[in-house]
Amino acid sequence: MRARDTGASRRFTRWIPAIAAPIAIGVGVVLVPMQANAAVDLPDLSPAELLELAASSEVDALSGTIEQTSELGLPDLSGLSGAMGGGSGDGDGPAAGDDAASATDLDDLISLATGTHTARVYVDGDDARLQVLDRLAERDVYVSADGVWVYDSPEQAATHVAVDTGSFEALEQKLEATYGTDAEARADELRAELEAELGAPLPTPEELLDQALAKLDETTEVSVGTDARVAGREAYELVLEPRDAETLVGEVAVAIDGETGAALAASITARGSDEPAFSVAFTDVSFEAPDASVFAFTPPEGTAVTEHVVTAPTLAELEQGKAEAESGAKGERMPQPVVHGEGWTTVVELTAGEGAAAGLDPEASAMLDTLTQRVDGGRMLSTSLVTVLLTDDGRVLAGAVTIDHLVDVAGR
Amino acid sequence: MSSEAGQGLEAAAALPPRPAGETAASRPTRPPEAQSPARAAGGTLSLLGSELLTLFRRRRTWAMLGALALIPILIAVATRIAGGSSPGRGPAFLDQVTGNGLFVGVTAMTVAIPLFLPLTIGVVAGDSIAGEASHGTLRYLLIAPAGRIRLLVVKYAAAAAFCAAATLTVVIVGTLIGWALFPVGPVTLLSGATVSVGEGLLRLLAVAAYVTVSLLGMSAIGLFLSTLTTVPVGAMAATAILAVVSQIMDALPQLEALHPWLFTHHWLGFGDLLREPIVWDSFADNALLQGGYIVVFGALAVGRFLTKDVLS
Incomplete structure (x- = not known):
């Protein structure tokens, strides 16, 4: 026993x-x-001091890994191409620099707006590179003084977007001759506008911070959250809460590096939700200048290269555009968006053309039916952060607002 | 190692119910209390050597390696005859094969990882202990001054060696057949950067190393399952099925919270070695995850094997 x-x-x-x-x-x-x-306990800062720290941040070289997660509550969009791009294209895709947007690019955008993505980011002065790490594939955006290269490994396609600096200089001179001293500022503005369009807004936390700061006004409550460790660095948390009840945004939180003031993480949480609907954060980051070889890109052999040169508009075109804008006539090629409201409840209205939804092929139309819900005066697609309304008279309204507010704006 | 082996011996001797024949046989061969560490290590090595010899002398092992070698050969020959595929169709990298034969190995690897490699690894790991038990050779192995833990370690090392042999077979045969049938030149990486043939080959070896590491956790699971039964086919099938189940779970978005814990989660992450600059994160994550599986299932196998009544 x-x-x-x-x-x-x-x-x-x-x-x-x-x-x-x-x-x-x-x-x-x-x-x-x-x-x-x-262990994180940084010296206390007031919101204003923290904003100042963030604004004074002078990081012009970094490399790191970014993880982006979207839980927008979107329906499964995998089978959807072309039909509804406007609604879900809010994700800053790396393909944004490629304005020869095809259905594939749209798919890329949709895929970026849903799920989790990991990317590596390298920045050194004017050079920047975004490396989206897909499984057994990769998408790259190389930005340098020579222009922008977009490379897609599964497609084996490269797009080169170059800015014809010569034409811009010529335009500048012409403008100067025509308008005098005022012209330089105008040309700069124009160039900045074009570059912003080309520069493939990288979905960095910095970018999100800038966008959020632009909305800072009396409609927003700014506070300092709890210190945390982000990407192995001690960081402050800046919390922005909209006071406006019409918006779907509950809070925007930005982690700001205690040492450099750089934004390390940003997240947007929908009202009434605990988990962020969209978040982008560094999982590791280094503020040392990356090796120059990282930014070098030559399209490999066998790659389909699309050249895309952006030239400055001629003076006549500029005049015409200005005249059109003043007379309120919208160009037929590109409907100009109308912006209603400001701050958190901004609603963007686009004219998609009479009966745009009706013109779709049956398959797309069926898809639209499953995605959207019938509301008074149109169909709406609602996600946790963004609501899109397709009115029966062919307008598309979108904003981070409640559906009631959107219907209200549409009815005005 | 030596202390483990000592424990194993003690364990072998300490198990209460045991057929008289075995006890009688094992007692006289039990070595003196203090076996020198050097001798123990030497014993483990010679045991590993004989285990590897047995493994790689088996016709079954060569049949499995041959089947794995057929994958790149099939891909290369089919591509050669029927022509290349357009980008975005077929398995990853297939469209690059016609331009550069070095991609045959990587293409074959992406094809082999989901099913063929796990099957062969499942056979070897699942057979490790159960096979000996079913042949009635397990008790003789334990009679020799080996110790149960040492036997487990040796069996696991042999399974790991087979993982390396299997992945190297795919990559090396792929490279050779690619070299024979297609032009070979500087390799275009996923980032669009181009590296020399030499570095391309190094990267292929790194891919083989990555996949070998990926399979180690599964080998540990197979070893554990193999200690549970004396029917080798059961352990083999269970191991292979677990690999498939794990991959299915990895594909279900509803189980997203579980994904980082699945041993198959990083299996296709070897693409990170084909970027410029190389992203080592997934290699490290994968190694850590597989290490965790080795520790958990290794400990389970030890627990089971030490308490098991070896009757055959």
């Missing part, structure tokens, strides 16, 4: 490693992140 007891206890001791190993791993999994977060 006794012998059997010792046998049983020996038997048990043999299993100890098998019990201990998962426990040790479990404890490690729980403790390591906790320890990383626990």
